[in-house]
Amino acid sequence: MWLRIVARTMLLTLVTVQLSPPDGMPQTPGASGPSAAAMLWTDREWVQARRFSPLRPPPADPTNALADNLQAAHLGHRLFFDPRLSPNGIACAMCHQPERGFTDGLAVAHTLAPLHRNTMTILNVGYYQWLTSDGARDSLWHQAAAPIESPKEMGSSRLYVVRTVMQSYGAELRQLGPLPETWDTQWPTLPPTGQPGEPVFDTLPPAHQEAVNRVFTTILKCLAAYERQVVSAPAPFDRYVAGEATALSASAQRGFQHFLRLECDTCHNTPLFSDDQFHNLGLPPGPGPDQGRAEGLQRLQENLFRGTGPYADGPPVVRAEDYAGGKALMGSFRTPSLRELASTAPYGHNGALRTLEEWLDHYASVTSSPPDHMLGTLDPALAPVEITPQEKQELIDFLLSLSSAYASAWTQKPAALQESPEP
Numbered sequence: 001m002w003l004r005i006v007a008r009t010m011l012l013t014l015v016t017v018q019l020s021p022p023d024g025m026p027q028t029p030g031a032s033g034p035s036a037a038a039m040l041w042t043d044r045e046w047v048q049a050r051r052f053s054p055l056r057p058p059p060a061d062p063t064n065a066l067a068d069n070l071q072a073a074h075l076g077h078r079l080f081f082d083p084r085l086s087p088n089g090i091a092c093a094m095c096h097q098p099e100r101g102f103t104d105g106l107a108v109a110h111t112l113a114p115l116h117r118n119t120m121t122i123l124n125v126g127y128y129q130w131l132t133s134d135g136a137r138d139s140l141w142h143q144a145a146a147p148i149e150s151p152k153e154m155g156s157s158r159l160y161v162v163r164t165v166m167q168s169y170g171a172e173l174r175q176l177g178p179l180p181e182t183w184d185t186q187w188p189t190l191p192p193t194g195q196p197g198e199p200v201f202d203t204l205p206p207a208h209q210e211a212v213n214r215v216f217t218t219i220l221k222c223l224a225a226y227e228r229q230v231v232s233a234p235a236p237f238d239r240y241v242a243g244e245a246t247a248l249s250a251s252a253q254r255g256f257q258h259f260l261r262l263e264c265d266t267c268h269n270t271p272l273f274s275d276d277q278f279h280n281l282g283l284p285p286g287p288g289p290d291q292g293r294a295e296g297l298q299r300l301q302e303n304l305f306r307g308t309g310p311y312a313d314g315p316p317v318v319r320a321e322d323y324a325g326g327k328a329l330m331g332s333f334r335t336p337s338l339r340e341l342a343s344t345a346p347y348g349h350n351g352a353l354r355t356l357e358e359w360l361d362h363y364a365s366v367t368s369s370p371p372d373h374m375l376g377t378l379d380p381a382l383a384p385v386e387i388t389p390q391e392k393q394e395l396i397d398f399l400l401s402l403s404s405a406y407a408s409a410w411t412q413k414p415a416a417l418q419e420s421p422e423p
Contacts, residue, residue, distance in 0.1 A: 040253040048260060053241040055271045055339070058126030058228050062314035063139050063307045066176060066221040067228060075172045076226030078414045079219065084164050086154040087193070088112060092147070092223070095119045098411040101343030102230065107351030108287065113152040116287050118351035121344050123406060124337055126228035127272045129318045133333045133349040134296025135278060138320055139312075140224035141217065142305040149195050158195040162215045163187060173218065180211035187215075213304075217311040230411060232339050233404040240401075248401055254391075255398025262385050262395075273338035273402065279379045280332040282366040286350030289375055294329040331376025342403035356396045360387070 041049065066072035083091040090111050096102040102121045109115040117133055131137035137146065147153040148161060165173060166187050173179070180186075186208060194200035201209065237256070240248035259265065267275050278293040300306055300320045307316025333349040347353040353362055368384040387395070 040250060041257065045257060045260060048265070049237075049241050049256065051265075051269075052271050052273065053238045054234065055124075055232060055238065058124075058231070059317070061126075061139060061224070061228075061317075063312035063316050064141050064221045064224055065313040066218070066225050067140075069176065069225055071172075072176055072222045073225040073229050073410075075169060075176070076222035076224065077229075077410065078169070078417060079165070079223055080226055081413045081417050082168075084168060085148065085161055086156040087160060088155045090154045090156075092144075092154075093413070095147075095153070096122050098407070098413075101340050101406075102411075103344050105345070107346050109153070111153050112155050114287065115152055116290055117349055118346065121340060122227050122230050123340050123344075124231055124272060126231070127337075128274075128276055128334075130276055130278075130334055132296065134290075134292045135334055136296035136299045136303075137305075138300060138307045138316060138318060139305075140227050141220040142303070142307070144220045144223045144227075145216075145305055157193045157198075157201075158212055158216050159190055159201060160193040161219060162212055163190060163192065165219050166215075173215075173222075176218065176222070179218075180214050183211055183215065186211060213311065217305070220305075226410070229408075231406070233406050233408075235339065235404040236401040237398070238404075249397060251394045252397040252401040255394040255396065255401075258387065258391050258395045259398055262387065266381075267335045268338050274335045276334065278329065278332040278334055280330070280374075280376045281363070281382070282331075282371050282374045282378045283333075283348045283350065283362070284352040285375070286352060290350065291330055291375065292349070293332045293334075294325060294327070294376075297323055297325045297329065327376070329376075331374065332379070338399055339402045340404065340406065342400050356399055357392070360392055360395065 039046075061067040079085060080092045080096075083089040083094075085091065088111075094111060095104045095109050096119065097104055102123050104119045106119065108117060109119045120133065125131065125140060125143075129138065131140060131143035132146075137143035148156050149158065190204075190208070190212065191200045196202065196209075201212075204212075234242070236247045236252070240253075259268075267277070267279060269275050280292070297320065303309070305311055306320050308319055308321060336347070341347070341356060345354060345356075347356070347359050353359045364385055364387065366378065367382045370378045
């Protein structure tokens with residue numbers, strides 16, 4: 001996603017003038033990078049490299065009072081791997097598999113039925129303000145509701161989940177805060193399954209519906225607290241920027257130079273290597289038409305679980321109501337992070353690109369000769385790129401250097417669930 005924006009270039013020039021020593025002056029070994037003798041990068045390139053590293057802890061989520069509550073995260077950890085949340089025995093971890101970078105390796109997800117989107121990794125999801133490829137969710141806890149209640153994914157329901165969690169984790173849930181009044185006598189009398197839009201839920205007394213929604217939201221916020229713990233470890237690129245001279249190959253170092261020269265950092269411009277915004281790159285069509293952000297924004301603005309809705313604990317970082325929809329958003333999707341690409345193929349919102357080489361070939365092709373038939377309009381700022389086969393391989397080597405050994409206690413199946421309970 002290389003956009004040529006003059007304002008960005010001017011800003012980087014100003015930052016470089018203020019922060020970097022004159023060209024040719026050696027860096028301080030061990031403090032700001034490898035010794036001068038080990039470097040391929042100029043001082044200006046070093047200044048830009050430090051914009052991307054280190055990856056600091058995720059920002060706060062004011063809509064979730066449990067976001068950084070470790071007790072909630074531990075409960076969410078068990079819920080994430082527990083197949084009992086679905087009557088079909090499908091856990092979140094069935095599609096978000098730790099050994100596959102918390103994806104499933106498929107072009108499009110397929111549990112109970114095929115979907116039209118690629119399974120997105122949950123690695124580093126706590127850094128995004130927009131969730132899912134089309135930004136139809138504006139918080140992690142909001143996002144968690146959709147797959148649970150989707151008949152194509154987990155095939156569960158709001159009533160089924162709250163009853164299951166109360167039966168198996170009720171004591172832990174009570175420790176996180178007060179539950180609705182009379183909940184302890186109310187929940188055992190609820191129907192076994194049902195969700196909004198179904199008669200069995202819609203005919204419940206309004207007070208019962210509200211209580212279910214409140215408890216369901218608490219469960220979602222525990223899942224979000226867990227997912228915020230699933231983050232990248234320092235990648236070779238990070239270690240090199242921190243001063244480990246042998247962490248990055250010469251090929252990957254040159255790849256970073258190509259990354260800057262081709263202005264990839266216009267959209268991939270933060271330590272997450274994503275601007276968290278939406279662009280139309282004219283990807284090959286998937287199983288069906290996908291309007292992307294144009295549809296996602298409308299669905300977000302209508303959803304009660306949005307950041308400005310009644311179930312948020314505080315004001316959101318971004319307000320969905322402040323954004324306008326329209327045709328300009330048609331076919332645009334969120335800029336993906338470039339971290340952990342080594343374990344999250346295939347790529348693109350619909351998994352249409354199997355390898356990084358295919359991705360780079362697509363970008364070069366679509367910017368030089370836009371397709372005649374595509375949904376929406378190619379982002380007008382995209383410009384043709386020139387890259388040789390050797391430069392392409394060096395760029396791929398750099399992209400792969402953004403992948404880490406991310407395994408931790410949080411990426412493992414909880415010990416209490418090692419012998420998977422039956423749904």
